[in-house]
Amino acid sequence: MRSQRPVTKGSSLFSFRNSRLFFIGQLISQIGSSMQVVALGWIALRLSHNGFVLGIVTAAPIFAMLVAGPFGGFVADRLPARPVLIGTSAALGGLSAVLGLLASHNALTVWQLIVSALLVGAVNAVAVPTTQVFVSEIAADSHLRQAITVNNAILDLSVVVGAALVGPVIGWLGTAGVISVNAVSYVGVIAALLFMRPGELHERQKAPKERAQLWRAVGYLAPRRDLLLLMAITAVVSVFATSLPPLLLLLSDQLGKGADTYGTLLTAISVGALTGACAMWRAKPALGTVLVGTLLLGVLESAAGAMPTVVTLIAVLFPIGVISVVLRTALLTLAQLWTDPELRGRVLALYLSVYRVGWLLGTLTSGWLARLWGPRAVLGLSGGAVAVTVLVIGIVLVMARALSVTRTATGFRLVLPRPTATPVGPAAVRPVQDNL
Numbered sequence: 001m002r003s004q005r006p007v008t009k010g011s012s013l014f015s016f017r018n019s020r021l022f023f024i025g026q027l028i029s030q031i032g033s034s035m036q037v038v039a040l041g042w043i044a045l046r047l048s049h050n051g052f053v054l055g056i057v058t059a060a061p062i063f064a065m066l067v068a069g070p071f072g073g074f075v076a077d078r079l080p081a082r083p084v085l086i087g088t089s090a091a092l093g094g095l096s097a098v099l100g101l102l103a104s105h106n107a108l109t110v111w112q113l114i115v116s117a118l119l120v121g122a123v124n125a126v127a128v129p130t131t132q133v134f135v136s137e138i139a140a141d142s143h144l145r146q147a148i149t150v151n152n153a154i155l156d157l158s159v160v161v162g163a164a165l166v167g168p169v170i171g172w173l174g175t176a177g178v179i180s181v182n183a184v185s186y187v188g189v190i191a192a193l194l195f196m197r198p199g200e201l202h203e204r205q206k207a208p209k210e211r212a213q214l215w216r217a218v219g220y221l222a223p224r225r226d227l228l229l230l231m232a233i234t235a236v237v238s239v240f241a242t243s244l245p246p247l248l249l250l251l252s253d254q255l256g257k258g259a260d261t262y263g264t265l266l267t268a269i270s271v272g273a274l275t276g277a278c279a280m281w282r283a284k285p286a287l288g289t290v291l292v293g294t295l296l297l298g299v300l301e302s303a304a305g306a307m308p309t310v311v312t313l314i315a316v317l318f319p320i321g322v323i324s325v326v327l328r329t330a331l332l333t334l335a336q337l338w339t340d341p342e343l344r345g346r347v348l349a350l351y352l353s354v355y356r357v358g359w360l361l362g363t364l365t366s367g368w369l370a371r372l373w374g375p376r377a378v379l380g381l382s383g384g385a386v387a388v389t390v391l392v393i394g395i396v397l398v399m400a401r402a403l404s405v406t407r408t409a410t411g412f413r414l415v416l417p418r419p420t421a422t423p424v425g426p427a428a429v430r431p432v433q434d435n436l
Contacts, residue, residue: 244301
């Protein structure tokens with residue numbers, strides 16, 4: 001059994017070598033990935049001039065991740081996370097190198113973009129749940145919330161930096177250069193993983209060898225009213241709110257603006273997200289945060305569809321970024337902390353499967369509707385659907401006495417009975433109390 005560095009009281013997440021290496025490597029890679037997303041989206045739109053085709057290219061990796069999701073959860077629970085992440089990073093870097101080579105010879109076609117997106121999605125089906133599990137190995141439960149917050153902040157910071165760099169890099173190296181830069185960026189992730197100290201990772205309990213791995217996670221979730229509620233919120237957000245980036249790309253094109261404007265809009269969301277990450281650094285995620293955050297996200301998304309200029313749109317996208325990262329951090333933190341460690345990979349894989357189904361349906365539907373009604377109308381309808389649905393969920397739970405709201409000296413408190421986190425056997429019921 002390997003030795004582990006003890007977590008002392010008052011120790012910081014960044015006081016650990018492995019944490020510093022991991023997050024630095026992630027930042028380098030994610031900046032490259034963010035630049036490539038903008039470049040490939042613009043290539044797809046220029047090749048097709050069709051919002052629905054753009055939706056297919058955007059949805060292709062989601063479809064692949066959905067199909068391969070159960071296998072990814074199995075890998076995350078059963079295999080050592082660090083070697084798996086080294087392999088997936090190498091595969092993603094190789095795919096980007098091939099795309100960059102094709103783009104440099106002006107040989108990229110729509111079908112090649114779709115095939116490459118499917119392959120990227122298949123690799124990410126393993127990489128994403130493994131990364132989430134590896135974050136818990138780096139930080140342990142004592143620093144899990146901070147680690148998830150930092151991971152989310154890196155994703156958003158990478159969009160800010162990537163959006164700021166993509167325009168100049170395209171002007172200097174072309175879209176092929178942007179894709180090639182992303183391929184090289186994976187060297188940073190691989191190097192960080194190789195230089196970590198395995199003995200300082202926080203060992204987790206591995207899942208036993210057994211059949212019906214995924215069905216055990218389904219059975220674990222069945223009586224868990226708390227986790228099912230988080231999954232329902234995840235489904236609502238994924239269907240109606242994840243299509244924002246492609247809709248903004250279509251809106252930029254409709255306004256006669258270029259990739260720089262699209263990058264500016266993404267930057268506005270990401271700056272807001274960084275602000276939200278700072279707010280979540282010391283905040284304790286609560287069920288009330290999830291419900292109120294989802295409601296506000298829907299209202300603001302509807303408002304974004306009504307903004308007449310780029311400036312007013314940016315003013316709305318900033319708070320959308322704040323709420324998005326708060327909501328994402330709260331959902332991920334609560335889902336992991338409320339799940340037994342040996343089942344986290346499979347439960348997260350189920351969450352991600354729900355998210356991907358919604359993302360797939362939402363992206364394809366929004367692309368088709370945007371072609372008929374325009375991106376503004378779709379933004380308005382999607383935001384309204386999020387707000388109305390979460391209101392209905394809350395009202396139904398309160399009326400069914402599955403969720404109660406009580407007033408305290410510091411505000412309101414949500415009380416939701418949930419079973420104790422036990423993977424087998426009957427579960428005792430205990431209430432969860434969250435400040436609203």
